[in-house]
Amino acid sequence: MMTEASTPAPATSGPQKHPPGLYTLFFTEMWERFSYYGMRALLVLFMVDAVKGMKMSDPTAAAIYGLYTAAVYLMSLPGGWFADRLWGAQRAVWYGGIIIAIGHFTLALPMTQTFYLGLVFVVIGSGILKPNMSALVGELYPDGGSRRDAGFTIFYMGVNLGAFIGPIVCGWLAEKLGWHYGFGAAGVGMVLGLIQFRFSRHLLGEAGLRRGSETPLHAVEKYGLWGGIAATVLVVALGMAGLIVFEPISIAKNMVFVIAAIAVLYFLHLFFIYGLNKIEKERVAVILVLFIASALFWLGFEQAGSSFNLFAERFTDRNLESINFLIPAAWFQALGPIFIIIFAPLFASLWVWLAKRNLDPSIPVKFALGLVLLGVGFFVMAGAARVVAAGNQALPTWLITTYLVHTFGELCLSPVGLSSVTKLAPRRLVGQMMGTWFLATSLGNLLAGLLAGEFDTNRLDQWPSLYLKITILPMIAGALLIIFARPIKRWMVDIK
Numbered sequence: 001m002m003t004e005a006s007t008p009a010p011a012t013s014g015p016q017k018h019p020p021g022l023y024t025l026f027f028t029e030m031w032e033r034f035s036y037y038g039m040r041a042l043l044v045l046f047m048v049d050a051v052k053g054m055k056m057s058d059p060t061a062a063a064i065y066g067l068y069t070a071a072v073y074l075m076s077l078p079g080g081w082f083a084d085r086l087w088g089a090q091r092a093v094w095y096g097g098i099i100i101a102i103g104h105f106t107l108a109l110p111m112t113q114t115f116y117l118g119l120v121f122v123v124i125g126s127g128i129l130k131p132n133m134s135a136l137v138g139e140l141y142p143d144g145g146s147r148r149d150a151g152f153t154i155f156y157m158g159v160n161l162g163a164f165i166g167p168i169v170c171g172w173l174a175e176k177l178g179w180h181y182g183f184g185a186a187g188v189g190m191v192l193g194l195i196q197f198r199f200s201r202h203l204l205g206e207a208g209l210r211r212g213s214e215t216p217l218h219a220v221e222k223y224g225l226w227g228g229i230a231a232t233v234l235v236v237a238l239g240m241a242g243l244i245v246f247e248p249i250s251i252a253k254n255m256v257f258v259i260a261a262i263a264v265l266y267f268l269h270l271f272f273i274y275g276l277n278k279i280e281k282e283r284v285a286v287i288l289v290l291f292i293a294s295a296l297f298w299l300g301f302e303q304a305g306s307s308f309n310l311f312a313e314r315f316t317d318r319n320l321e322s323i324n325f326l327i328p329a330a331w332f333q334a335l336g337p338i339f340i341i342i343f344a345p346l347f348a349s350l351w352v353w354l355a356k357r358n359l360d361p362s363i364p365v366k367f368a369l370g371l372v373l374l375g376v377g378f379f380v381m382a383g384a385a386r387v388v389a390a391g392n393q394a395l396p397t398w399l400i401t402t403y404l405v406h407t408f409g410e411l412c413l414s415p416v417g418l419s420s421v422t423k424l425a426p427r428r429l430v431g432q433m434m435g436t437w438f439l440a441t442s443l444g445n446l447l448a449g450l451l452a453g454e455f456d457t458n459r460l461d462q463w464p465s466l467y468l469k470i471t472i473l474p475m476i477a478g479a480l481l482i483i484f485a486r487p488i489k490r491w492m493v494d495i496k
Contacts (some may be wrong), residue, residue, distance in 0.1 A: 019140040020373075021204035022151055024197060029133050029155060029195025030162035032097065035104055035186040036126060037337070038166030041330035044306050045313055046368045053179060054112055059425075059453030062306045066257065066449015068119055069302060073442040075127020077435050088130040089208030090201060096129030097194045099402055104187030108180045113240060118183075119237055130381070132208070139207040152241045155252040156344070162189075163337035171330025182330075184364070249453065252446055259443045263291065278427060282491035283424040286363075287433060288483075288487060291440045293367045294417050296477055298444025299451060300374045300470060301406055304336060306452035308399065311384070314457065316395040330401055339407035347411045363492070364422050364485045366427075370413030371478035377405040382467035389460045390425055424492065 027356070046052040047061035054061070074178065083092040103121025105112050137155050166189065174182030238244040270276060270284050305452065313329035354360040384398035417437065424432035451470070453464060481488075 018154065019203075019205075021140050021207060022154060023134060024200040024203045025136055025140075026155055027200075028093065028097075028160035028193045030158040030165075031094040031102065031189050031196065032126075032129060033159050033162030034166040034169070034189040035100060035162075035193070036122075036166070037163040037333065038170030038448065039104060039107065039122065039186040040069075040305050041167035041171055041309070041333035042174050042179060042182045044309050045144075045329060046174075046183075048310065049179070054115065058310065058455065060248050060456065062452035063252040063304050063447045064119075064449070065452070066302075066446045067248060067252050068123065069305070069445040069449075070128045070255065071123045072130070073438045073445065075123055076438050077408075078129045079129070080131045080435075083132045083135065083208075088210050089135045090204060092132040093129050093208075094194070094197065094201075096125045096127075096132070097190055097197065099125030100129065100278075101125075101187050101190040101194065104183055104190060108184035108187060110180050114241060115235060116246075117212040120232070121321030122231075135487040136204065136208045140204070153344075154179070157341060159346075160337040160340045162163060164341065165333045167330045167333040171328040171333070174330065175326070175328035190196075190337070237464075249450070252450055255393060255447050256443065256450070259439055259446065263436065263439050263443070270429075279493050282428045283426070284433075285489050287421060287424050287437075288457065288489055289364070290367060290417060291437070293371060293477060293481065294413070294437070294440040295444040295447070296474060297367075297370055297374055297409070297413055298441050299447040300378060300474060301410060302445050302448035303452055304403070306331065306449060307455050308402070309333065310379075310382075310389075310455070310457075311394075312399055314394060315384075315388045315394055316396055316399060318396065327396070330342065330398075331460055335400060335403040336407050336410075339404055340411070343407065344411060347408075362485055362489050363416060364415045364481045364488045366412045368478040368481035368485070371410040371474040373405050373412065373471075373479070375478065377402040377409070377476035378467050378471040378474075380405065382471065383463045385460070385463035385467050389464060 008220045044065050045053070045054045045063050048058055049055070055210075056064075072137040079092065083089045086092075087095065094422045099121050103123075103125055104119045105118075106121055107118035109118075112384070134152075134155075137152055141151055166186065169189075170182040170185045173185050235244065239246060267284070267288050276284065291328060309332070310331060316329075316332075318327040318329065351360055380398060380402045384402075387398070411431060418434075421433050421437045454466065
């Protein structure tokens with residue numbers, strides 16, 4: 001997985017200044033997220049478009065969306081391996097970006113036959129680039145400490161800046177000129193990121209140049225690598241030739257069981273076979289609880305790109321009559337990132353302020369707050385659904401409020417989850433546990449796609465009750481976490 005730096009980062013010009021390579025990574029990640037979220041905002045809308053799109057049903061499009069987003073996180077696992085064993089993090093970012101750009105330009109081709117091929121390229125490229133960008137940021141700060149935390153905060157702003165601009169630009173082009181112009185713009189964004197990375201990568205010094213392990217590849221690794229490449233090429237070729245017919249909904253349902261089984265077997269192995277001591281088992285038990293809570297959170301949160309996206313297009317009043325402008329549905333996808341940029345510093349200050357007064361919520365309580373806020377967002381959507389079921393268009397404020405509340409939930413849960421795993425995992429298992437943590441996000445994304453398919457536009461009268469049912473589940477999970485927060489905290493043993 002991601003490795004620590006073996007060489008010093010370039011020197012800084014002052015004790016409080018950040019390495020110049022951070023800004024190389026900031027803008028590279030900004031453009032990569034521009035391309036990823038720009039395309040993501042269009043994906044479901046393009047698939048269900050019966051005139052210029054793929055003419056898919058809502059459940060099929062939502063299942064493909066879930067498979068796609070889940071696959072990006074799953075591919076992060078071998079993506080870390082590529083850097084550790086083959087290229088080093090710098091080359092992994094470079095080659096990953098090239099593959100992503102190829103994927104977006106393939107999607108931009110006005111041919112439905114190349115649609116799945118483009119998605120495969122984006123998945124592979126994102127999986128290779130995603131974990132290694134974070135690894136490079138870490139390598140710029142070999143001494144760790146608060147400067148590393150501040151560096152990651154700056155980097156995270158680049159992530160959200162790109163995620164904000166991408167849907168705006170790609171959504172506008174898709175609305176005014178056509179879907180493939182939007183996909184093409186995502187490709188252009190990735191190319192700009194690659195150009196910027198190429199001409200400023202010298203600022204990274206030797207960070208990420210070397211592989212994590214210099215030992216030659218084992219035979220199993222070689223055969224696994226070439227076997228995986230050959231299998232991928234074969235399946236894609238047979239699919240494009242029409243010799244294999246994919247059933248996205250069935251595949252998504254089966255993958256849910258596969259990912260869940262992997263997680264169950266892994267945790268059983270840790271508890272009963274690996275030989276952990278009592279304290280380590282209790283801490284791993286906390287990770288398991290947080291794993292389940294995280295998957296549940298992303299199940300609801302990832303409605304943003306699927307069912308909420310369709311709600312924005314079909315049932316939201318997007319017409320600004322005063323200036324004769326129709327707001328592109330994809331623009332609503334920019335709300336989450338801009339809310340992160342605005343409110344992330346406030347939440348960080350809030351936790352510090354509470355900690356100084358010994359009022360800082362424990363990890364399970366923060367997760368509980370995230371789940372409760374997720375439920376509140378769906379309660380808001382139940383109100384919007386009632387408006388639509390009565391035969392009216394919903395005002396944009398319904399979706400805006402939902403995205404705002406869900407962003408607050410994300411700020412309570414997502415950063416805390418990543419930090420918690422590094423603290424709670426046994427030192428010799430940190431890499432594995434981080435990989436397992438990605439499984440929770442992947443599982444949540446898969447379930448999100450299947451859930452989005454339950455919203456039948458022919459039965460709008462059922463939508464309010466469906467949203468209320470979704471409201472109840474995270475609320476109950478959040479309440480249980482609060483009730484059992486003290487015993488869970490006792491399992492953490494000296495972890496804050």
